[in-house]
Amino acid sequence: MKLAINALPAACFLLFGLAMIYGSITMEQSFSGTNEHRWVPLGMSVFVSVLAGWLLLSQTLRGSLDEGAEPLEWRSFAVKVVPCIALFAAYAQGQIWFGYGAATFAAGGLVFRLFQNSWISSLMQSAIATLVLYILFFKMLKLYNPPGRWLDLPLPF
Amino acid sequence: MIDLLNGFATLFADPLALVFVVGAAIVGVIVGATPGLTSAAAIAMLVPVTLYMEPLHALAALVVIAKAGRFGGSIAAIMFNTPGTAAAAATTIDGNPMSRKGQPGKALKTAAIASAIGDLVGDMLLIFGAVWIASLTEKFGPTEYFAVYLSAFLVISTVIGSSIIKGLIATGAGIIVAMIGPDAMEGTIRLSFGVFELNAGLHLVPLLIGMFVVSEVVIQLENQSKSAGPISIMGKLVPNGDRVTIPELRRILPVIGRSSIIGSLIGILPGLGSSVAAFAAYGQEKARAKNPEEWGEGAIEGVAAPEAANNAVSGPSMIPLLALGIPGSTIAAIILGVFLIHGIQVGPGIFENPQSREIVFGFFAAGLLGIVAYFLIGYFGAGLIGRVISKMSTKVLFPYIFLTCFVSAYAARTNVFDVFVMCVAGFFGYLMRKGGYSTAAFLIAFVLAQEAEFRFRQSLVLSNDGIFIYLEKPIALSFIAAALCILFFQIRKNRADRPRKNP
Numbered sequence: 001m002k003l004a005i006n007a008l009p010a011a012c013f014l015l016f017g018l019a020m021i022y023g024s025i026t027m028e029q030s031f032s033g034t035n036e037h038r039w040v041p042l043g044m045s046v047f048v049s050v051l052a053g054w055l056l057l058s059q060t061l062r063g064s065l066d067e068g069a070e071p072l073e074w075r076s077f078a079v080k081v082v083p084c085i086a087l088f089a090a091y092a093q094g095q096i097w098f099g100y101g102a103a104t105f106a107a108g109g110l111v112f113r114l115f116q117n118s119w120i121s122s123l124m125q126s127a128i129a130t131l132v133l134y135i136l137f138f139k140m141l142k143l144y145n146p147p148g149r150w151l152d153l154p155l156p157f
Numbered sequence: 158m159i160d161l162l163n164g165f166a167t168l169f170a171d172p173l174a175l176v177f178v179v180g181a182a183i184v185g186v187i188v189g190a191t192p193g194l195t196s197a198a199a200i201a202m203l204v205p206v207t208l209y210m211e212p213l214h215a216l217a218a219l220v221v222i223a224k225a226g227r228f229g230g231s232i233a234a235i236m237f238n239t240p241g242t243a244a245a246a247a248t249t250i251d252g253n254p255m256s257r258k259g260q261p262g263k264a265l266k267t268a269a270i271a272s273a274i275g276d277l278v279g280d281m282l283l284i285f286g287a288v289w290i291a292s293l294t295e296k297f298g299p300t301e302y303f304a305v306y307l308s309a310f311l312v313i314s315t316v317i318g319s320s321i322i323k324g325l326i327a328t329g330a331g332i333i334v335a336m337i338g339p340d341a342m343e344g345t346i347r348l349s350f351g352v353f354e355l356n357a358g359l360h361l362v363p364l365l366i367g368m369f370v371v372s373e374v375v376i377q378l379e380n381q382s383k384s385a386g387p388i389s390i391m392g393k394l395v396p397n398g399d400r401v402t403i404p405e406l407r408r409i410l411p412v413i414g415r416s417s418i419i420g421s422l423i424g425i426l427p428g429l430g431s432s433v434a435a436f437a438a439y440g441q442e443k444a445r446a447k448n449p450e451e452w453g454e455g456a457i458e459g460v461a462a463p464e465a466a467n468n469a470v471s472g473p474s475m476i477p478l479l480a481l482g483i484p485g486s487t488i489a490a491i492i493l494g495v496f497l498i499h500g501i502q503v504g505p506g507i508f509e510n511p512q513s514r515e516i517v518f519g520f521f522a523a524g525l526l527g528i529v530a531y532f533l534i535g536y537f538g539a540g541l542i543g544r545v546i547s548k549m550s551t552k553v554l555f556p557y558i559f560l561t562c563f564v565s566a567y568a569a570r571t572n573v574f575d576v577f578v579m580c581v582a583g584f585f586g587y588l589m590r591k592g593g594y595s596t597a598a599f600l601i602a603f604v605l606a607q608e609a610e611f612r613f614r615q616s617l618v619l620s621n622d623g624i625f626i627y628l629e630k631p632i633a634l635s636f637i638a639a640a641l642c643i644l645f646f647q648i649r650k651n652r653a654d655r656p657r658k659n660p
Binding site for chain 2: 016028047048051054055092095104133
């Protein structure tokens with residue numbers, strides 16, 4: 001099981017390479033009617049897939065960690081890393097649905113809490129961070145702040 | 158020389174540029190001194206802000222953050238026994254024992270002097286070396302350029318990181334990701350898998366922030382239970398123990414001089430970086446020392462050597478970028494991105510165009526002024542900065558960084574899709590860091606790939622013999638041969654090292 005999780009980076013590169021081989025093969029012809037634009041992506045995808053496959057195989061046969069790699073743990077990966085990335089993606093989607101202010105306040109509160117701050121401190125810090133970043137980026141740099149699809153929370157500036 | 162004076166004149170005529178230089182020096186020192194944060198991460202978060210700045214202001218701020226960040230790493234190495242940057246790891250060997258002996262002030266002042274002199278030597282090599290190399294490469298055609306890019310890919314994947322195969326995978330993946338979007342020759346959309354937002358290709362900023370910053374936030378979250386609590390300062394200050402005396406200065410100046418040269422020479426080679434330079438200089442000076450038994454126990458020369466070498470890398474690492482358009486480090490890759498965002502084409506022509514020439518010499522002048530700024534901050538305020546950082550908690554710092562990442566990634570193109578790209582890049586960055594793959598090699602390859610492919614296909618169009626054109630051009634052939642030699646020797650070195658590592 002330990003080896004399986006430690007081989008995850010190589011397995012991801014292999015999957016990525018294979019997906020890109022598929023993407024390169026199924027690419028449309030260019031406007032000039034040639035296939036030249038496929039050569040480099042296809043060549044590099046095959047190169048990455050072969051190397052990643054070879055690395056994955058050698059890791060599996062050897063059964064030990066590579067030089068320079070840190071051990072990954074299933075529990076930590078499943079309980080901390082995956083939910084953390086899912087929270088980040090939910091925050092990005094939350095910006096589309098609920099607008100910057102509400103999404104940032106909610107996601108910020110959760111992240112402060114994940115870093116072991118108390119709930120009250122987390123919500124207060126999150127409110128401060130939301131306001132500071134809103135003023136810096138949307139007021140001072142005049143970035144476009146799209147309203148949320150479902151909620152358009154007005155900020156006090 | 159006159160161009161450099163003009164650069165200073167441009168800078169001094171613009172008070173806002175001076176404010177950016179001083180502000181960037183303060184930010185750089187603080188970021189470098191904070192364990193877990195790197196100047197590359199800070200620069201990655203600030204790149205979107207620089208889109209709204211004048212080109213000279215943006216470049217000046219970023220280069221000074223990079224320089225000051227390298228010095229800042231020594232504060233954490235000396236005061237907390239935790240190097241703030243990888244490059245400062247060698248400084249810990251003697252810096253921390255000096256701190257434990259009650260001389261943290263002396264160690265910090267030595268680091269400030271050595272860093273500033275090393276940086277100055279490196280910048281002189283940059284200013285004169287980049288102009289000279291650029292003049293040699295003026296006649297390069299697409300064939301020679303592709304050979305240079307190919308050798309850069311080979312050298313970077315070979316020398317960055319511990320495994321050649323992982324370096325090659327990371328570089329290859331960076332090239333493929335750069336292929337997403339319109340083809341540089343004909344504009345055909347590639348590898349978008351029907352996702353509309355991918356038709357324009359991926360932007361550097363969300364990838365940078367994801368790989369460097371989001372992955373670090375995830376690692377910090379993962380380690381929360383292991384490393385809670387504030388950082389403790391090693392050693393107490395002893396009265397009159399913080400001055401660098403004249404005899405000590407006489408002892409360390411030759412060490413600083415030699416180490417600066419070692420660092421400058423290592424800096425020119427793409428991919429080797431500051432930590433290699435710092436350890437090489439430390440080893441070299443320890444071997445030459447009359448008091449080798451004192452090294453590791455708090456020898457002042459043991460702080461001066463690695464600090465001079467790691468800061469001397471900063472300037473020369475920009476030579477391949479400015480002269481050839483090839484970034485030799487992650488920070489150089491980010492700065493290349495900023496040059497391109499502001500419409501400045503790097504490479505030999507950069508010194509020909511009067512407008513870009515003025516900006517580049519202003520950039521050099523900002524670097525020199527930044528050295529003075531971080532030296533003064535470091536010499537007089539490093540102890541205070543260290544004490545303030547020791548009070549900061551990762552519990553508060555990293556959530557703020559997390560929230561800034563999201564708005565920075567969005568700011569690059571005001572597109573929420575880039576925020577999703579950043580999340581995916583953060584996940585891959587985490588896996589790459591855990592698996593020992595170089596995120597720097599990935600990003601450098603991403604930045605170079607489009608131009609490399611364009612030159613490759615351009616040279617094939619010019620050639621009747623197809624790929625054999627590279628055998629007909631001596632300059633191109635020599636670049637490829639040199640890169641293959643480095644690859645060959647690195648493979649041999651790795652094989653020779655293996656039995657010693659796994660007895």
